[in-house]
Structure formats: structure tokens, C-alpha cells
Amino acid sequence: MGRRSGFEGFIRATARAMAAAERERQREIRTQQTRMRQAERQQRMTLAQLQRDTRAAEKQAKAEYLASRQEETDDLNADLQERIEELQGILAHTLSRDDRIDFAALRPSEVFEAFQPPPELAPGQAPRPPHIPPPSGLGKLIPGAAKRHEAAVEKAATEHQACVSRFNQAETAKRAQFAKLKADYDQRKQLFDADIQRRNAEVDEFQTAYRSKEPGAVVAYNEMVLARSEYPTEGFPQKFRVAYLPDSAELVVEYDLPQVQVVPQELEYRYVKTKDSIESKARKPAEIKQLYQDVVASITLRTLHELFEADQVDSLALVTLNGMVDAHDPASGREVRVAVVSVRAPKAEFLELRLEKVDKIACLRNLGAQVSNRPDELQAVKPIVEFDMVDKRFIEQGDALAGLEARPNLLDLTPAEFEVLVSNLFGQMGLDTKLTRSSRDGGVDAVAFDTRPVLGGKVVIQAKRYRDTVGVSAVRDLYGTMLNEGANKGILVCTSGYGPDAYSFSKDKPIELIDGGGLLYLLREHAGVLARIVV
Missing domain, CATH: 3.40.1350.10 (Trna Endonuclease; Chain: A, domain 1)
Incomplete structure (x- = not known):
């Protein structure tokens, strides 16, 4: 009976241990499953976050790309607007400037560089004679000390003399090289000064001839006025011919005008997202015609203004200007040169105009100008005077x-x-x-x-x-x-x-x-x- 009770206790203990072990095993399984579920959930969350980050990045990249394309479009429109403002401001540009030629500014301003020899050619410091101190104190009592001192002094003097000789030779060579460099410099400076003097004399001669109203000087002066006039670089030829009639104090100018293509053919640009392309909207032909007429009239009035304002000696009583266009005739394809504006303006009448407020076309017509109604189509006008008709009474150089x-x-x-x-x-x-x-x-x-x-x-x-x-x-x-x-x-x-x-x-x-x-x-x-x- 006692043994049975002990056996049953063992069985129960074993069963409890096995049950505990099974419970522990089940807990481990559940823990492992929980960890696996957590890991899977974390993996899903990480993947979902990665996908969200990727979509956000793609969305941001797309937004940045669209913004860059729109910025590119805005830049094109800004350039277009700037170009139109340049064309519309051709006349106003010159009204705030003094078009007179400053003869002093024609003089050369260059300064010849100062003479700067190399540092190694600077005079050196002559070597000093060495000092050999005589024996003193107990040194005097050493036999032969006096003779050794005398020999040392003699040796030092000999070495010093050799150093002085080498120094003098080096200084002589440096002075010779310095003199050569200075002679070369003086020669170049003399040539420079002579050129400056010659150029100053040319300016003086030009100024004197201009103030004397010599025809050649008047032509050269006014060519200079027109040559330094600042226009937009693209499409403006700025080519001209100038002649002067001293009897009537008339300057005749044949001025090359830009073609109609100087007016932008595009009205605006816009970005089309569906096509990922920047497309332009064409400017209306009527607006191109109006802008081009304004350009022609602006250049004409501006040129007259520059010439009259720059006239320092009252050499101009009249300016006759023919505005010419070189282009290809669309009907024949051949090169043509036509006049699209021609005007003869008296100085006194022109200077009374308030150019900042005038209607340009009306102003020209009031001056008696011939103005083409369709310069964009090369509709020509009859020049008031043909340039080649101007003063042929003088024999050109080369005539027999x-x-x-x-x-x-x-x-x-x-x-x-x-x-x-x-x-x-x-x-x-x-x-x-x-x-x-x-x-x-x-x-x-x-x-x-x-x-x-x-x-x-x-x-x-x-x-x-x-x-x-x-x-x-x-x-x-x-x-x-x-x-x-x-x-x-x-x-x-x-x-x-x-x-x-x-x-x-x-x-x-x-x-x-x-x-x-x-x-x-x-x-x-x-x-x-x-x-x-x-x-």
C-alpha cells in the first residue's frame, strides 16, 4: 500500500512535469508564431512604407519635372517679352542719351607701363672684410700665437679680396643687363609716345576739320554717330552710307533696315503636359505688320534725332534719309533692295518735336515722308532723292x-x-x-x-x-x-x-x-x- 502510494505520486509528478513541459512547448510555439507574425507584419509595413516612399518620390520627381518644363516655358515667354520691349523701345532708348561725339574721348587713354627691372638686377651689398680677433689673455703666452694670428689675417684678407672681385664682376654683369633692358624699354616707350602723339594729332586735325565744316570731316563725324548707336544685336544690320552737300548743309543717309523677321513670329509659348512638349502660338499677321511698321518708323526718327542732336557746329540744316531693306522677293526668289521709308527733315522743325509723345507714323508723314503701308511685304516707296544722285560733281580718286x-x-x-x-x-x-x-x-x-x-x-x-x-x-x-x-x-x-x-x-x-x-x-x-x- 505504501509502495502504491509512492508510485502514484511519481506518476502524478511525472504527468505534471510532462504537462508543464507541453505547456512550455506550446508557449514556445505560440511565441515563435507571434514573432513570425510580428516579423511578417513588420515586413509588410516596411514594404508598404517603401512603396509609399517610392510613390512619393516618383510624385515629387514628376512634380519637379513639370515645374522645370513650366520654368523653361516661362523663360521662353520672358525672352519673347524682352524682345518685344526692345523693339518698342528703340526710339525711347536714344532720348535719354547724349549723341554728341566727345573729341576728348577719342584720344588714346593707354598708359605705358612703368619700368620694372627684375629683382635680381638690384644692386647687391659688397662683402665686408672679416675681423680676426688677436689672441688675448693666456692665449698670448702660447708659443707661435702671434704668427698664427698674422697668417689667419693674411688668409682672410686674400679670401675677402677674391670675394670682392667676384662681387664686382657680378655687379658689372647686372649693370650691363640692366642697361640693355632700360634701353629696350626707352625705345618701346619712345615708339608708344610717338604713336600717342600721332593719334592725338589726328584727333586734333579731325576736330579742326569738323569745326570748319569740311565735307569729309562732317561725313566721318556723322558716320561715327551712327556707328556707335546701340541696337539689339540680332537682325539689325546697322549698315549705312552717308554723303554731305555743303551748299545746302544737307546730309543724305542711306540706312539699311532690318527685315520683317526681326519681329518675333511667336505670340507666346505654353507647356502641354499630355504631350510633354512646349508649343508656340503664332502672332497674328496684322500685329506683325504693326510692330514692323513701328520698328521702321522708330529707326527713322531715332537716326534723325541722333544726327541732329550730335550736330555740334550747325553743319546740318537738313537730313534726308532713305530706309532700305535687303530681302528676297517672295514672288521671284531674287534678291531685292527696296526703300520702305524716305524723309527729308529740316533741323529747326525736327528739334521742336517731342519724340517721347509722338505717333511715329503720323510724325513722319507730317514731315513729308514717304512711308510704305506694307513694309512687311516689301511695298516700296519712291526715295525723295536717290543716294547715288548725291553730288557727283567731284572727281573720285582714280579718275584719269x-x-x-x-x-x-x-x-x-x-x-x-x-x-x-x-x-x-x-x-x-x-x-x-x-x-x-x-x-x-x-x-x-x-x-x-x-x-x-x-x-x-x-x-x-x-x-x-x-x-x-x-x-x-x-x-x-x-x-x-x-x-x-x-x-x-x-x-x-x-x-x-x-x-x-x-x-x-x-x-x-x-x-x-x-x-x-x-x-x-x-x-x-x-x-x-x-x-x-x-x-
């Missing part, structure tokens, strides 16, 4: 002297000969000319007929074989003759030039004034006559 005397001098012709010459000239130009009675002043009156339909009609021609400038009274006489004859147009031809009043009177009337230079040009081009005008 024999040819000079072979040319007839128009002032040597008799009134009848001059009458026939002018009549034949306009006959060669296509007019049906009928001579009339010569006037008392030695000129010739002629009535001609332009046989062209619509544009043609009766033309009164008067010629003045004058040595002096033709005044406004002759133009008034021509206008009166036109009214009496019922003519459509009047042409006044002279062998000299016209005053500003003559041009002012004729600008609003169907009157054409041809000066001596123009007459020589027309004789050469249309009648094959090489003539000259020598007072």
Missing part, C-alpha cells in the same frame, strides 16, 4: 586726268545748249518734252507729258543754271507755273543746290528738286553724258 577735261562743264554751256541738254535728258527718261521760250535768267522752261496711264499727266520743268544755292522763291515760282499750266507735277533742276526753305516749301507739294549732283547722275545714267560742274 584726261577724262576730267574731256567732260563738258555745264556752267560753260550757253542757255540754248543747256536747254537742249535738259530737254533731251527728260526725253531719255520717257517724257514727251516740248521746249518753251527761254527765261531771262538763262534757265529753260519746258512742258512735258508723262504718258503713263493713271500716274501720268502734264509736267512743268524749270532749270536754273546757278552757281549759288537756289532759294525758296524759285520753288514758289515753279509752283505758280504749275497752277497756271494745270500741271500734275513740277520739276526744278539746278546746277548748284537748294536751301532748307526750298525743301520745306516743296515737301507737301508734287514738286521734285534735282540739284547739281543729281543732274550729273541722271545725265550719266539716262543720257550717257559724262559732265561736270566747275565754278
Whole structure:
């Protein structure tokens, strides 16, 4: 009985131990499963966070890309707006500037560098003689001390003399090299000073000639004024020809204008996300035409303003400007050169304008300008004066002297000969000319007929074989003759030039004034006559 009780206790204890072990095992399994579930959950959370981070990064990258494309579009629009503002500000740009040439600024400002020899050529310090102290104290008692001191002093003196000799040789070589460098420097400086003096003399000569209103100096001065005018670099040729007529104090300018492509063809840019492309919206043709007309008028008024404002010696009473465009004719594909604006402006009248407030086209028309209604389509106007007609009375360099005397001098012709010459000239130009009675002043009156339909009609021609400038009274006489004859147009031809009043009177009337230079040009081009005008 006792043994059974002990056995049962063992069984129960064993069962409890096994149950505890099983419970522990189950707990371990549950713990392991919990850890696995936690790990899986953590893994899922990490993966989900990674996916969220990736989507956010992609979203941010996409947003940044879209922002960069929009910024690129904004930059294009800003450049476009800046370009338009440049074109619209062409005239205003010059109104805040002083266009006069400062002759002092033409003088060279360069300064020749100071002479700076290399540091190694600086004078050296001569070696000092060594000091050998004599024996003292107990040293005097050592046998032979005095002789050894004497020998040491003698040896030191010999070595010092050798050092001095080497030093002097080196100093002599340095002085020779220094002298060579200084001579080279003085020669270069002399050449530099001579060049500066020459250039200053050229400026003085130019200034004196300009103040004396010498034609060549007046032309050079005004070319300088136009050359330094600042325009947008793209599309503006800034090419020109300048001539000066001293008799009438008239400057004639042929100025190359930009083509219509100088006006941006795009109105604006926009970014299309669906196509990931930047697309442009075209500017309307009417707006391109208006902007280009404004550019042409702005350059014309600006050029007149610059020339008149820069005139320091009152050498200009008139400026005649032909604005030319070089382009390709869209109909033929050939290169063409057409005038799209032509104006003759008196200085006194022009300086009274308030250019900051004018309507540019209206201002030009009020000055009597010929302004193309469609410069964008190369619709040409008739120049007030052809540039090649300007003052051909002077012999160009390279002309043979024999040819000079072979040319007839128009002032040597008799009134009848001059009458026939002018009549034949306009006959060669296509007019049906009928001579009339010569006037008392030695000129010739002629009535001609332009046989062209619509544009043609009766033309009164008067010629003045004058040595002096033709005044406004002759133009008034021509206008009166036109009214009496019922003519459509009047042409006044002279062998000299016209005053500003003559041009002012004729600008609003169907009157054409041809000066001596123009007459020589027309004789050469249309009648094959090489003539000259020598007072």
C-alpha cells in the first residue's frame, strides 16, 4: 500500500512535469508564431512604407519635372517679352542719351607701363672684410700665437679680396643687363609716345576739320554717330552710307533696315503636359505688320534725332534719309533692295518735336515722308532723292586726268545748249518734252507729258543754271507755273543746290528738286553724258 502510494505520486509528478513541459512547448510555439507574425507584419509595413516612399518620390520627381518644363516655358515667354520691349523701345532708348561725339574721348587713354627691372638686377651689398680677433689673455703666452694670428689675417684678407672681385664682376654683369633692358624699354616707350602723339594729332586735325565744316570731316563725324548707336544685336544690320552737300548743309543717309523677321513670329509659348512638349502660338499677321511698321518708323526718327542732336557746329540744316531693306522677293526668289521709308527733315522743325509723345507714323508723314503701308511685304516707296544722285560733281580718286577735261562743264554751256541738254535728258527718261521760250535768267522752261496711264499727266520743268544755292522763291515760282499750266507735277533742276526753305516749301507739294549732283547722275545714267560742274 505504501509502495502504491509512492508510485502514484511519481506518476502524478511525472504527468505534471510532462504537462508543464507541453505547456512550455506550446508557449514556445505560440511565441515563435507571434514573432513570425510580428516579423511578417513588420515586413509588410516596411514594404508598404517603401512603396509609399517610392510613390512619393516618383510624385515629387514628376512634380519637379513639370515645374522645370513650366520654368523653361516661362523663360521662353520672358525672352519673347524682352524682345518685344526692345523693339518698342528703340526710339525711347536714344532720348535719354547724349549723341554728341566727345573729341576728348577719342584720344588714346593707354598708359605705358612703368619700368620694372627684375629683382635680381638690384644692386647687391659688397662683402665686408672679416675681423680676426688677436689672441688675448693666456692665449698670448702660447708659443707661435702671434704668427698664427698674422697668417689667419693674411688668409682672410686674400679670401675677402677674391670675394670682392667676384662681387664686382657680378655687379658689372647686372649693370650691363640692366642697361640693355632700360634701353629696350626707352625705345618701346619712345615708339608708344610717338604713336600717342600721332593719334592725338589726328584727333586734333579731325576736330579742326569738323569745326570748319569740311565735307569729309562732317561725313566721318556723322558716320561715327551712327556707328556707335546701340541696337539689339540680332537682325539689325546697322549698315549705312552717308554723303554731305555743303551748299545746302544737307546730309543724305542711306540706312539699311532690318527685315520683317526681326519681329518675333511667336505670340507666346505654353507647356502641354499630355504631350510633354512646349508649343508656340503664332502672332497674328496684322500685329506683325504693326510692330514692323513701328520698328521702321522708330529707326527713322531715332537716326534723325541722333544726327541732329550730335550736330555740334550747325553743319546740318537738313537730313534726308532713305530706309532700305535687303530681302528676297517672295514672288521671284531674287534678291531685292527696296526703300520702305524716305524723309527729308529740316533741323529747326525736327528739334521742336517731342519724340517721347509722338505717333511715329503720323510724325513722319507730317514731315513729308514717304512711308510704305506694307513694309512687311516689301511695298516700296519712291526715295525723295536717290543716294547715288548725291553730288557727283567731284572727281573720285582714280579718275584719269584726261577724262576730267574731256567732260563738258555745264556752267560753260550757253542757255540754248543747256536747254537742249535738259530737254533731251527728260526725253531719255520717257517724257514727251516740248521746249518753251527761254527765261531771262538763262534757265529753260519746258512742258512735258508723262504718258503713263493713271500716274501720268502734264509736267512743268524749270532749270536754273546757278552757281549759288537756289532759294525758296524759285520753288514758289515753279509752283505758280504749275497752277497756271494745270500741271500734275513740277520739276526744278539746278546746277548748284537748294536751301532748307526750298525743301520745306516743296515737301507737301508734287514738286521734285534735282540739284547739281543729281543732274550729273541722271545725265550719266539716262543720257550717257559724262559732265561736270566747275565754278
